[in-house]
Amino acid sequence: MTNFEIVQSEFGPIKGFHKQLALNNNCVAFQNVPYMKAPIRNLRFREAQPTEKWQEPLDATSDIIGYCSFNHFKEVEGKEDAGILNIFTKNLKPKKLCPVMVWIHGGGFIIGSSSTDIYGPDYFLQEDIVFVSINYRLGVFGFLSLDDESLNIPGNNGLKDQIFALKWIKKNIANFGGDPNNITIFGESAGGASVHFLCITEQSKGLFQKAIIMSGSALCKTWGLIPQSTSRKHTEILAEKLGFSGNKSDQKSLLQFLEKAPAENIVKATEEILTLEDKYCFAFHSPFVPVIEPYKTKNCFIPKDPLELMKTCWTNKIDILFTGNSIEGIIRKIEPLETGIQIFNKNPSYALPLIELQADPSDQHIQELGLKIKNLYFNGKWDDRESFLRLSSELMFWNPVYRTIQSRIKHAKGKTYLVRFDAEGGRNFLKEFYQSTEYKGASHGDELFYIFENAIFDRLETNSNDFKIMKQYVGILTNFAIKSSPNSEEIEPLKLKELTDPNKIMCLQITEKGTSIVELPESEKLKVWGTLYKDSKVFRSKL
Template sequence: MSLEKFVTVNTQHGPVKGDRRTTILGMDYINFQGIPYMKAPIGKLRFRAPVEPEKWTETFDATRDCPPFPIYDMMAQKIVGIEDGGRINVFTKELRSTNLYPVLVYIHGGGFQTGSSSPSLYFQPDYLLQKELVIVSFNYRVGAIGFLSLDDPSLDVPGNAGLKDQRMALKWIKENIKNFGGDPDSITLFGTSAGGASVHYHLISEKSKGLFHRAIAMSGTSLNLNWAHHPRRNYAERIARLCGYEGDGSDKSVLEFLENADFEKIVEASENILTDEEKFQEHVVFANGPVVEPYITDHTFIHKSPILMAREAWSKDIDVIFGGTTNEGLLMAFIPDPEKKRISIMEDSTNFTPFVDLNLDKNDPKAKEIGKTLKELYYGATTPTDSYMLPYYYYQGDLQFWHGIQRAILSRIKTGGKGKTFTYYFDILTEQNKFKKMLNCEHLPGVEHGGCIAYIFANFMTKPPAIDSIEFKNIIKVVGIISNFAIYGHTGVDEWEENKSLELPLRCLHLTKDGMQMIDLPETARLKIWDKIYKNVGAIIY
């Protein structure tokens, strides 16, 4: 007997219709896409904390992909998206009422500036659905629309609306996933890049307590302070001015202007507000992102520095995996720099100094000494040039990713909870690594930032892998680790040692295309120098 193509499920807000599909590997599943989990943030809601959607009585069609919130799509090189982008996707093998499936929830990356959960592009669940899991993904507000922050408490725009969207999505999952065959008491949260940083924010923010039970933070934590934790600056006024605002600069008038501005103009302006000093000397990657909120509300998500929040994390008793790739800094090849300012400015060693993270003034004598130390660490006696970018990429990889990842791991260990902490080092390089080719970095060693994603999700650029191919073998390996962790609460890799000690080096599982083994984190020698720099200026390491 053939099954009906369409399936209806009840949610707290109303019935939704999904459809039956088959993965590229031949597995049948039920697809639900674009279910509203929040009210459209339009007008007065544009920059504020999310509100639950109105209930509906007519069956909602959840068989079609939903566009993202407004973003600049770097691949398409144009602004795309809609303001009613607060949608969630659920992929399940069957609608069980007993023996529920563990739930795996993915948070997409994009530097808190761009990105979406679109299955039709990068996040097709086909590989993960080989396992006994329910897979969930969702959109959240990004850029200025997701992270505008104003000082005036009367306006109720303290920032981090995008993270609050994520929390509302997690709450929706907790309350509704049982109707889709998922176990609300077995939810694993994972994400890559800004998604990994988001995972870490949920691990340390009390607002997310109890909404998930395990976590995997991939290539990002809240302690990657040049893009995952932003200094408070006048970005809102800068955006408004570029959109044509001519007011007095007060928070109230800026907000009123931006609430009525065309969202495409806001996105376009957001791409152009960083100064050369911020981009090339301070190494700020994007203008808008998570901030410490300037006042307390009933929806405050980040109330103080993440490094201090991490010391009191509610999640110290749950198991977590952290990790990254072998050449995270290759991400910088994706950030436009047509005039090659990024490398030429590094001829002045002072510009190696992590000013934002260390809260140092550029004229501080310490800044020059720190910059000299870091320049020698990566370049020795040579001069940075655009014909030899590898040292620069390693510098950016440590600055933007690995130092923050190591600090997050050590911070977690220091809390002394019962939760296990595992670390991986992703070094799998095959034809699946399409982004490295797109970045024109195939001649450089190492796996690019985000290089793991293609072994977890199918995407529009990849064809179904042959069962006997090296690509498929590594997909099975990576999906196996993630699914074992989500289903059974362990990695399924007996030799994978957890990190328990504050003594370096960290021990990590080295994943290569030919196997896996435990090693000392290769970045350790460099990261110890970073630690020494931080200690010398009195900065908190963890």
């Protein structure tokens, strides 16, 4: 048997290679398959365009590339021409087409890629599925938004790239053994937010049949939506740091300047835009994230507030699985923790989702609401680090996810499930990276190192407890993709039921000791968070 396979796509033949996986099974891998035309020069900030066709087999056997961005060591890497997807399949010609799982990576819309150094699909391919991972434009390259309608850059190109990739998958995946009518999209962090954005936009209608939203939501203000005025301010600061000396109100001149600036310089300058106030008081992770588009176009992705879109979105008819980690807020340790605690103590309103509430942090009523939330966690001990991290977990992740689930219970006919990851094993990498092992639970992103084969850890030993955790979690995710149920043989005899009671949110909890079905431990505090929106004078009209 040759080590290579040729598969036809609508754009031309693609050459993949046979690859041995971590559990000693095999797949055929197709890496760096372009799904869009290179977004360079005058296409840098434009919506995705179809790639050109080719005649000779496209070599899809090299290491996966990523878009130009910082890596975790603050080094610029990647390239601008990285609009690619990767396909991993065990059988190119199965008797019955296999379910497809499409992975959307996280990274705050500013870093990350689909590289197998982090997202090796080995454990997912224990089952008969086709695994696809995609890149999308990041930072200002993916999320520049200009309100000058004549320039036709309303924003959200990174999300529109994802639509472009899903359309490619829908048209071509059958040639790789995948079922175009059984596609599950899933992602974590900003990838989870991306999945939710894809669930509430009309642009994605019919492109997938199920969704798994991990540690994210369109309501998470860590990645958006930022106000148009804030997006514009960030664009002007970026141009200024790059040396623009023209009229900042002239958006055409700004655009022309940014189109010519070296990509590496743009990435470096982007890192200098956010202030400590931005990061701690408003929980921004990136200066360029999704926005409500300032005017409507043919491909408008986010035309209005996600709260409104969630009520009537087409995915209210499909099944969705949500997942979250027990102490997501450890990600706050990206910045000095003491600084954040000091800022919170100076102004209690920074304990609130200020952007969403459209609130002035100096307003006395808002400060009273902030103090109400702080008292939930600190109980007068205002310098407690763990209390700050757990408050941050709810502020940045659990509160928006909880509210998204509440909306599904109220408006959706499709089933809604919830999984909570609380395992502490040998692969809680980010918890260790942030030097937070003294806190009980799983950090934001810890689950990734259990469910994906990666270059950070040695391969799992089949007799290890970490292997058992992997089997349980991957079993839940793949079973949902295959059968629309998180209940797999790995967690028998447990049976998680769909969520129907907004006052009792049950979840399947994964710990190092096994799985159980419990009421979401954060529920009581999250109910108090829910009162904020009724108490907020500005927000009340939206309810």
